[in-house]
Amino acid sequence: MSYKIPYERLMFFKQKIGVDPKVQAALQLHAPLLAAHKEEFAAYFEEIFGNIEQTRPYLEVQNYPGQLQKIWMKWFEELFSNEIDHSFLDKVWRSGLTHVRINLDHRYVNLGYCLAKRFCREIIEKELPQHDKANVHEAVEKTLDLCLLIETDAVITSTFQCDSEVIKGVTHQIRNPIMIIGANMMRLKRNGSTPFESASQTYDTVLSESRRMEKLVSDVSTYNEIFHAPSKWTQISLHQELKRAVENCRILYSLSSLDLQIGFARRDINVLGNPEEIQLLLQHLLENAFEGVDPDNPVISIQTSPDPGTPKFALIEIFNTGKLAHAEEVETLFTPFYSTKTAGTGMGLSIARAVVQKIKGSVDLQAVPGGVICLVALPRGKS
Numbered sequence: 001m002s003y004k005i006p007y008e009r010l011m012f013f014k015q016k017i018g019v020d021p022k023v024q025a026a027l028q029l030h031a032p033l034l035a036a037h038k039e040e041f042a043a044y045f046e047e048i049f050g051n052i053e054q055t056r057p058y059l060e061v062q063n064y065p066g067q068l069q070k071i072w073m074k075w076f077e078e079l080f081s082n083e084i085d086h087s088f089l090d091k092v093w094r095s096g097l098t099h100v101r102i103n104l105d106h107r108y109v110n111l112g113y114c115l116a117k118r119f120c121r122e123i124i125e126k127e128l129p130q131h132d133k134a135n136v137h138e139a140v141e142k143t144l145d146l147c148l149l150i151e152t153d154a155v156i157t158s159t160f161q162c163d164s165e166v167i168k169g170v171t172h173q174i175r176n177p178i179m180i181i182g183a184n185m186m187r188l189k190r191n192g193s194t195p196f197e198s199a200s201q202t203y204d205t206v207l208s209e210s211r212r213m214e215k216l217v218s219d220v221s222t223y224n225e226i227f228h229a230p231s232k233w234t235q236i237s238l239h240q241e242l243k244r245a246v247e248n249c250r251i252l253y254s255l256s257s258l259d260l261q262i263g264f265a266r267r268d269i270n271v272l273g274n275p276e277e278i279q280l281l282l283q284h285l286l287e288n289a290f291e292g293v294d295p296d297n298p299v300i301s302i303q304t305s306p307d308p309g310t311p312k313f314a315l316i317e318i319f320n321t322g323k324l325a326h327a328e329e330v331e332t333l334f335t336p337f338y339s340t341k342t343a344g345t346g347m348g349l350s351i352a353r354a355v356v357q358k359i360k361g362s363v364d365l366q367a368v369p370g371g372v373i374c375l376v377a378l379p380r381g382k383s
């Protein structure tokens, strides 16, 4: 989903909170002294959030060691030394979007801003000349209040936009089957003595369209739950969950000549996440492979391995013969309601993406010679 940053509203908040040139001058006057505490600040956040059950996993699952500490250090340094201009507002607003994407509970960001205020208050008290203290205290308070308001604005905007796009999508998607069902029912009503064969076709259409709606409603409610439910970081056996999803798909798609190749890592890998959500993720990705496989040469292969790039992640590679629809615009395949199949709801890959984003994993599709590869990276637990 793309977002337009509401600069006008953010500038309005800036003005109402009173972040004016006087405030910025007060911050910049002692910027080097305050910014010199950036490492201590990042360590303080690490200590606090590393000891909170709900936030600890974000510190354990980082793209590279020290990533979050680096982000916090940079943010703290720029707070004092940069102009509070569009580019600053942009960064803070985007951090709100990122926090929503990874499903970080906004209350912990709120807590972070309270702690940042306390941290700054102590430095100002200890290290600044008496005659500057009051002005700098006020400037820091106002700037942090503004940051929190901007972050909250992004959280509300993105959550609302996601909800309203889903509602718009549902309305649009349901209109078609309802019209088809309506037209078929009218035909039946008009021709009271419809021949058996023709009536039977009409019943089939009505049934398949209502099944499509049922599936759509169920997928949308799943997507919505994933989007809003708090993250869970349980240890899950990857191989066990994969086997279960494979079995489900074998029953669902009876492809008699399917060549299914399974190449799991020698030792089982534990991944982190919510067991139900991981099961949904694997189920939807495998369904995607089973549905897309070339019926004339049906081959699906599933491999797992520890990520050679970073030991913190496990990799799943799902290959199927067949073609990748819209290979040049893979991102659109992950957009809610985008489907290349007549009976599809277009929610499967969006559900998969929503699950991996919550746990800081990734999922990608690529066209390769002879087929399509789906690559998934999931954070590893203890093995």
Ligand code: HEM
Pocket: 049, 055, 056, 058, 059, 063, 068, 071, 072, 075, 091, 092, 094, 095, 098, 099, 102, 104, 108, 109, 112, 113, 116
């Ligand atoms: C005052 C509080 C906080 C501030 C100012 C802040 C600031 C930021 C910023 C500037 C980014 C980069 C945004 C981007 O990618 O555009 C970010 C990302 C992130 N923050 Fe925060 N953050 C705060 C609290 C927290 C807390 C409490 C956690 C959880 C322990 C957290 C976890 C993350 C994670 C996981 C990312 C994404 C890193 C990635 O791209 O993989 N943040 N934050």
